[in-house]
Amino acid sequence: MEYTLDTAQAGRFEICGRDGAARAGRLYTAHGVIETPVFMPVGTSGSVKALAPDDLHNLKAAVILGNTYHLHLRPGDDLIARRGGLHCFSAWDKAILTDSGGFQAFSLSALSRISEEGVTFRSHLDGSKHLFTPEKVMSIQANLNSDIMMVLDVCLPYGTLRAAACESVGRTTRWALRSLDFAPRERRAGRLLFAITQGAFFPELRAASAEQLAGYDFDGFAVGGLSVGESRAEMHDLVNFTAPLLPADKPRYLMGVGTPEDIVTGIAAGLDMFDCVLPTRNARNGTLFTSGGRINIKRREFAEDDGPLDPECSCYTCRTFSRAYLRHLFKAGEILSFRLNSLHNLAYYLNLARGAREAVLDGRFAAFRARIAEIYGENDSGSESE
Amino acid sequence: MEYTLDTAQAGRFEICGRDGAARAGRLYTAHGVIETPVFMPVGTSGSVKALAPDDLHNLKAAVILGNTYHLHLRPGDDLIARRGGLHCFSAWDKAILTDSGGFQAFSLSALSRISEEGVTFRSHLDGSKHLFTPEKVMSIQANLNSDIMMVLDVCLPYGTLRAAACESVGRTTRWALRSLDFAPRERRAGRLLFAITQGAFFPELRAASAEQLAGYDFDGFAVGGLSVGESRAEMHDLVNFTAPLLPADKPRYLMGVGTPEDIVTGIAAGLDMFDCVLPTRNARNGTLFTSGGRINIKRREFAEDDGPLDPECSCYTCRTFSRAYLRHLFKAGEILSFRLNSLHNLAYYLNLARGAREAVLDGRFAAFRARIAEIYGENDSGSESE
Numbered sequence: 001m002e003y004t005l006d007t008a009q010a011g012r013f014e015i016c017g018r019d020g021a022a023r024a025g026r027l028y029t030a031h032g033v034i035e036t037p038v039f040m041p042v043g044t045s046g047s048v049k050a051l052a053p054d055d056l057h058n059l060k061a062a063v064i065l066g067n068t069y070h071l072h073l074r075p076g077d078d079l080i081a082r083r084g085g086l087h088c089f090s091a092w093d094k095a096i097l098t099d100s101g102g103f104q105a106f107s108l109s110a111l112s113r114i115s116e117e118g119v120t121f122r123s124h125l126d127g128s129k130h131l132f133t134p135e136k137v138m139s140i141q142a143n144l145n146s147d148i149m150m151v152l153d154v155c156l157p158y159g160t161l162r163a164a165a166c167e168s169v170g171r172t173t174r175w176a177l178r179s180l181d182f183a184p185r186e187r188r189a190g191r192l193l194f195a196i197t198q199g200a201f202f203p204e205l206r207a208a209s210a211e212q213l214a215g216y217d218f219d220g221f222a223v224g225g226l227s228v229g230e231s232r233a234e235m236h237d238l239v240n241f242t243a244p245l246l247p248a249d250k251p252r253y254l255m256g257v258g259t260p261e262d263i264v265t266g267i268a269a270g271l272d273m274f275d276c277v278l279p280t281r282n283a284r285n286g287t288l289f290t291s292g293g294r295i296n297i298k299r300r301e302f303a304e305d306d307g308p309l310d311p312e313c314s315c316y317t318c319r320t321f322s323r324a325y326l327r328h329l330f331k332a333g334e335i336l337s338f339r340l341n342s343l344h345n346l347a348y349y350l351n352l353a354r355g356a357r358e359a360v361l362d363g364r365f366a367a368f369r370a371r372i373a374e375i376y377g378e379n380d381s382g383s384e385s386e
Numbered sequence: 387m388e389y390t391l392d393t394a395q396a397g398r399f400e401i402c403g404r405d406g407a408a409r410a411g412r413l414y415t416a417h418g419v420i421e422t423p424v425f426m427p428v429g430t431s432g433s434v435k436a437l438a439p440d441d442l443h444n445l446k447a448a449v450i451l452g453n454t455y456h457l458h459l460r461p462g463d464d465l466i467a468r469r470g471g472l473h474c475f476s477a478w479d480k481a482i483l484t485d486s487g488g489f490q491a492f493s494l495s496a497l498s499r500i501s502e503e504g505v506t507f508r509s510h511l512d513g514s515k516h517l518f519t520p521e522k523v524m525s526i527q528a529n530l531n532s533d534i535m536m537v538l539d540v541c542l543p544y545g546t547l548r549a550a551a552c553e554s555v556g557r558t559t560r561w562a563l564r565s566l567d568f569a570p571r572e573r574r575a576g577r578l579l580f581a582i583t584q585g586a587f588f589p590e591l592r593a594a595s596a597e598q599l600a601g602y603d604f605d606g607f608a609v610g611g612l613s614v615g616e617s618r619a620e621m622h623d624l625v626n627f628t629a630p631l632l633p634a635d636k637p638r639y640l641m642g643v644g645t646p647e648d649i650v651t652g653i654a655a656g657l658d659m660f661d662c663v664l665p666t667r668n669a670r671n672g673t674l675f676t677s678g679g680r681i682n683i684k685r686r687e688f689a690e691d692d693g694p695l696d697p698e699c700s701c702y703t704c705r706t707f708s709r710a711y712l713r714h715l716f717k718a719g720e721i722l723s724f725r726l727n728s729l730h731n732l733a734y735y736l737n738l739a740r741g742a743r744e745a746v747l748d749g750r751f752a753a754f755r756a757r758i759a760e761i762y763g764e765n766d767s768g769s770e771s772e
Contacts, residue, residue, distance in 0.1 A: 045718045045720060046711070046715075047720045047722045052706075052722055052725065052726065053706070054702070070718075074714070074717065074718055075689065075710075075714045079689065079710075082690060083692060083710060083711075089708070089714075091706045091707055303465065306469060316438075316440070320438075320439070320477045322469065322475070324461075324465075324475070325469075325475055325476060325477070327461075328431075328461045329433060331460065331461070332431045332433075332460055332461075334435065335724050335725070336435070336436060336438055340438065
């Protein structure tokens, strides 16, 4: 296995084409070039669930996520550092983006408490007490050998009142600047550092957050705090409002969102990078994304369906098995079902982003978007079922 | 995918070499030639648990098992027949051996009842009532497009008294002959038919069973009813006693057994074919077979072990990942753990049978056997832990 490490170019971002606000770009990392728009499969605990690195290579994934919270608690980022970092440990030689762990510290842990210093929380595994500070999560991500590090941010639940949201914007900015102060050595080693904008569902706070951060030398800017329970329209409105406020010459990352239509909406607004557990989590529930829309493979109508899951897809699952067999595996609770379904759903999402990129370069993104909206718009069951 | 179908040669069995009682052979089926001794991975419900057909191809498996009981109940052998049989349905183009379903009808089902006609039982899935007769299980196996069909036999629990065991031997023979009467059309289509000898733990009944069946034109002969709770010594004694009683010019199959040492003992006694859920079931429990013996990957000693699982193995798992990573996957409950562990354990078992074959052909089987006994003999934890 080859672990390319081109630290000299790391952080360079080229925009190769535009179509409206949508962009096609290239982001250089120490572990290869990421063509954007890009979908990034989520590998929470050092494994994209049910898949091996060779599966992800076959899907031509360029970057996967690792979760700082999960890996810090188990097996420990220090243990991973002693193995040479997450690439060596998990045998993945392309890029890795790690989140800051803040979202999980707030959402998975009981008794999380926030102060100016950082977030104190108890492990959901064994109840042990931990403190995440902006500096601490940088050093954890460095231990993981992350290519793209995210700053610690303040994550708010849906329905947070304006005063609390306003306070959290200021703190998120201060934490981002502490991260920036802490990061020079890591960035010289080729790691990128992305800031996260917050502001809950108040446009003026979103604007303030973007404005406070945009002037600083981050390698990219993310939109955080979405997909937390809001309506689809509300989310799309905020995406459209926020995207143009982020620096145009840097990669823009929409965190943890969403359905195929959400992603294409984000691309249309000028966002470049996307991650979500939806394709893999849905795969394990039997909900599969196809060029004709969502299907639930457990439905009786597929019992004797000899066609491929998605006739327009060329993934191993679609090339090899019938819907009838995939339904059988799911109904029988076979472990193989998780792998084959995950493989296909990720193929769908990765191809969606690649298809959007080609459409942008060919100047036909509007038609591309309209087609996805037709399939995955109003009629799609949306995020609420996941 | 190519589904070779060479029905003209099907059933031919060549013995290529002998070393003591151990044999190296070649069994021709409608879906390829099986080199013996051979280990056959178990694909209960149309999938070798956690693995895809490409995994099994990479492991160079020549034949896998399908379970008549499970596939009859779900998704139904008629449904599979309408899909073109189990090869087409599950995308497996090499040989398939199907059991008769009798063992599961006795062991999985509550309320199974036996008569001269067959076995009546209730499905463990929905309680529905079913009758397996010798003829019925032949037609189910034909629906599955089985390459090697097994006759329905009477399976007895450990501790059965002599009188009942004696009666069951006669019935097993009568059922085997009914199967033979029913099978000519299927055999002309290239399917092989194997008889099963029984007799519980009474050598004279084992001898009677073998004698009653040996004169008939079956394509192979199996030893059934072992690994049901007896001691290892008792099982080995019976294997050694029974093997030479089966026709020498036909393949001999030891059903559902066992540890690496059990298999090598069977080979030494002159048996050719083996299947067992042990490697895949143990894999899912984190127990892994290596050239140095069994290890349990969840043990703390492997937390920082950067070496391969088995330095003598060249499977994907051993080529790609460290023990430290495999331990992490297991502890984190990652689905990938099941696949990587299963892949390796099957590689171990398939290589064990292949290694035995080479040793027989090279006239060094005694040394091969001694080495396995040293690693997996007295000191091995044996079957009781599985």
